[in-house]
Amino acid sequence: MKKYTYSAKESDNEGRWWLVDAEGMVLGRLASAIASRIRGKHNPLFTPHTDTGDSVIVINAEKVVLTGRKMEQKKYYRHSGYVGGLKTTSAREMMEKKPENLIRFAVKGMLPKNRLGRKLFKKLRVYAGKQHPHTAQQPEVLDL
Numbered sequence: 001m002k003k004y005t006y007s008a009k010e011s012d013n014e015g016r017w018w019l020v021d022a023e024g025m026v027l028g029r030l031a032s033a034i035a036s037r038i039r040g041k042h043n044p045l046f047t048p049h050t051d052t053g054d055s056v057i058v059i060n061a062e063k064v065v066l067t068g069r070k071m072e073q074k075k076y077y078r079h080s081g082y083v084g085g086l087k088t089t090s091a092r093e094m095m096e097k098k099p100e101n102l103i104r105f106a107v108k109g110m111l112p113k114n115r116l117g118r119k120l121f122k123k124l125r126v127y128a129g130k131q132h133p134h135t136a137q138q139p140e141v142l143d144l
Contacts, residue, residue, distance in 0.1 A: 008045040016054045019139035023063040031106035033144045055123040062099040062128045100126040
């Protein structure tokens with residue numbers, strides 16, 4: 001009798017779609033649940049080196065909550081590549097200009113930093129309002 005650990009293939013994954021309403025949810029807890037779902041850790045077929053996760057649609061990103069004084073104190077950094085080219089943005093500024101990026105950056109930081117992580121990140125769709133164009137995928141509502 002042969003005993004071995006089963007290693008799932010991408011073809012084994014059915015790839016379901018989930019809809020998450022971010023209204024009133026704490027950013028970090030929401031992002032960790034989404035990252036886990038995208039990665040496929042909820043799936044019994046989970047294999048670390050394979051895409052066994054699902055696609056996630058997040059609506060109402062503008063109504064996500066940050067605890068404490070993170071709105072003023074949390075900073076997001078980017079660099080132009082030139083000397084002195086460091087730009088900073090507070091969470092409040094990002095919430096006013098592009099609230100989707102708060103969730104995108106939080107989830108991206110929780111995914112693997114390699115080819116697989118970049119592929120998994122494409123399974124996340126975030127929208128500031130209540131409308132989304134993915135009704136054809138028939139997403140199921142995910143209660144977190």
